[in-house]
Amino acid sequence: ICQCATVNCGPYQWVAVMSSYCFDESWSCAFSSIPPFMFAGLGVALALGLSVIGAAWGIFLTGSSIMGAAIKAPRIRSKNLVSIIFCEAVAIYGVIMAIIMANKMQGSEEFAVPAEPKGWQAQVVTAGYCLFAVGLSVGFSNLFCGVCVGITGSGCALADAQKPDMFVKMLVIEIFGSALGLFGVIVGIIQANAGQFPEHKLQ
Numbered sequence: 001i002c003q004c005a006t007v008n009c010g011p012y013q014w015v016a017v018m019s020s021y022c023f024d025e026s027w028s029c030a031f032s033s034i035p036p037f038m039f040a041g042l043g044v045a046l047a048l049g050l051s052v053i054g055a056a057w058g059i060f061l062t063g064s065s066i067m068g069a070a071i072k073a074p075r076i077r078s079k080n081l082v083s084i085i086f087c088e089a090v091a092i093y094g095v096i097m098a099i100i101m102a103n104k105m106q107g108s109e110e111f112a113v114p115a116e117p118k119g120w121q122a123q124v125v126t127a128g129y130c131l132f133a134v135g136l137s138v139g140f141s142n143l144f145c146g147v148c149v150g151i152t153g154s155g156c157a158l159a160d161a162q163k164p165d166m167f168v169k170m171l172v173i174e175i176f177g178s179a180l181g182l183f184g185v186i187v188g189i190i191q192a193n194a195g196q197f198p199e200h201k202l203q
Contacts, residue, residue, distance in 0.1 A: 051094020
């Protein structure tokens with residue numbers, strides 16, 4: 001891998017260089033050869049991408065119900081927008097965590113995954129896996145949080161159109177649903193504190 005970092009290699013030369021390593025022996029060895037910076041980048045992408053998917057899914061569910069029910073009960077249009085705000089907050093959680101994770105990433109001039117990482121290399125590998133785990137934790141918690149708030153907000157809009165005094169009761173349920181994403185953010189921040197890339201190479 002390091003040979004192609006200094007010269008321009010074609011696709012067949014990449015395969016030839018990679019074949020001298022262990023990816024042709026087992027899948028587990030191939031995955032362990034992936035640079036930790038790739039795992040860290042995937043963690044950032046998962047935290048942001050899954051959070052936005054959850055927010056969009058929730059807004060889709062809630063918004064369609066609000067527009068449909070507002071035909072017969074126009075009074076629900078304004079106050080039920082709070083459900084849309086709760087869904088949008090899920091995407092904001094993902095953006096915040098993606099910024100925190102991206103700020104922790106520190107590049108190095110050249111890095112090849114060693115068989116037994118030691119010193120600064122072990123710290124880089126640990127940080128990469130840690131940020132990948134943070135992305136999974138935050139991303140999936142916000143994904144399901146967005147779906148939960150969207151379905152609850154949809155029911156709240158329909159219930160409010162039929163019975164106005166149901167709005168406050170359903171709103172309490174939405175608040176508890178939106179707290180699920182906040183739990184994921186809190187745990188993600190704690191996890192991210194363990195993933196610190198070294199600022200300089202340690203000898």
